[in-house]
Amino acid sequence: MSDKAIIQINAMTKVYDLGQVKVHALNGVDIDIREGSYVALMGPSGSGKSTLLNILGCLDRPTAGSYRLGGEDVSAMSDRQLSNIRGQRIGFIFQSYNLIPQLNVVENIHVPLFYQGKDIRTCYDHCARLAAKVGLSDRLDHRPMQLSGGQQQRVAVARSLVNNPLMVLADEPTGNLDSTTGEEILALLDELHADGRTIIIVTHDPKVAMRAQRVIHMKDGVVDREDFKTAPERVAAQSGHSGLLFKMILPGSLGPNVSPYGAGTTGAETEAS
Numbered sequence: 028m029s030d031k032a033i034i035q036i037n038a039m040t041k042v043y044d045l046g047q048v049k050v051h052a053l054n055g056v057d058i059d060i061r062e063g064s065y066v067a068l069m070g071p072s073g074s075g076k077s078t079l080l081n082i083l084g085c086l087d088r089p090t091a092g093s094y095r096l097g098g099e100d101v102s103a104m105s106d107r108q109l110s111n112i113r114g115q116r117i118g119f120i121f122q123s124y125n126l127i128p129q130l131n132v133v134e135n136i137h138v139p140l141f142y143q144g145k146d147i148r149t150c151y152d153h154c155a156r157l158a159a160k161v162g163l164s165d166r167l168d169h170r171p172m173q174l175s176g177g178q179q180q181r182v183a184v185a186r187s188l189v190n191n192p193l194m195v196l197a198d199e200p201t202g203n204l205d206s207t208t209g210e211e212i213l214a215l216l217d218e219l220h221a222d223g224r225t226i227i228i229v230t231h232d233p234k235v236a237m238r239a240q241r242v243i244h245m246k247d248g249v250v251d252r253e254d255f256k257t258a259p260e261r262v263a264a265q266s267g268h269s270g271l272l273f274k275m276i277l278p279g280s281l282g283p284n285v286s287p288y289g290a291g292t293t294g295a296e297t298e299a300s
């Protein structure tokens with residue numbers, strides 16, 4: 028993680044104007060996010076997480092406040108400039124996959140490049156390699172209906188990478204998946220983070236948020252509080268084990284085969300029982 032801020036937002040508000048009713052979705056948000064960091068956004072339903080993520084991804088504009096992305100003032104940009112930034116720097120993953128039903132796996136991965144005017148014939152190999160990276164090399168011709176939910180989300184992960192983005196934004200990417208399949212998607216996000224990308228994930232699941240370095244809790248359209256995770260806590264979350272197990276394998280601790288609960292009992296078993 029570098030010291031450089033990739034995201035700087037100040038006094039950001041978002042009001043949805045529905046005519047008679049105005050919905051104040053963001054009420055003054057100030058956040059800096061460092062390049063290469065892994066951040067989770069949590070908070071109750073309606074607290075403004077998706078609204079914030081969509082603005083961070085240049086899919087929407089704030090009503091007021093400033094947004095600098097990679098040092099550039101994004102709030103002042105035209106729609107065309109915003110769409111170029113989205114196309115070149117940002118990857119998106121959504122809870123409901125958002126794949127195009129008529130397109131096969133490779134074609135779905137290609138979609139962001141299509142919007143940049145790049146023909147699939149010139150980038151087929153690149154898209155197929157990304158399909159292979161997410162474990163779908165034997166499903167290239169399948170359409171979304173012919174894939175499981177986890178496979179569809181893997182297509183979405185591959186699609187989010189097709190522009191080699193600096194930043195990947197994921198809105199409840201495991202929300203529709205069982206825990207094992209969700210774990211596979213999270214492992215892919217861990218890899219993207221290890222590659223140096225900035226990851227911002229919205230989640231309701233504290234276990235998912237444990238994998239991030241920093242958790243921003245939203246409430247009523249503002250940042251309520253933040254937590255920073257230690258490396259041991261994150262490693263424990265990634266390996267699916269408890270912090271206790273991690274402590275057991277640290278040098279100078281009790282050692283891998285010795286449990287504080289007595290011979291023959293591992294930390295994991297103790298946690299599960």
Ligand SMILES: Nc1ncnc2c1ncn2[C@@H]1O[C@H](COP(=O)(O)OP(=O)(O)OP(=O)(O)O)[C@@H](O)[C@H]1O
Nearest residue numbers: 043050051052070071072073074075076077078079
């Ligand atoms: N397009 C829209 N038009 C009007 N109001 C909206 C729109 N999108 C969101 N809102 C409102 O803005 C508020 C914040 O919504 P947002 O979708 O950001 O919440 P969230 O934290 O992502 O919730 P959830 O956890 O349920 O996904 C809510 O009160 C919501 O009803």
Ligand SMILES: [Mg+2]
Nearest residue numbers: 076077078198
């Ligand atoms: Mg949401």
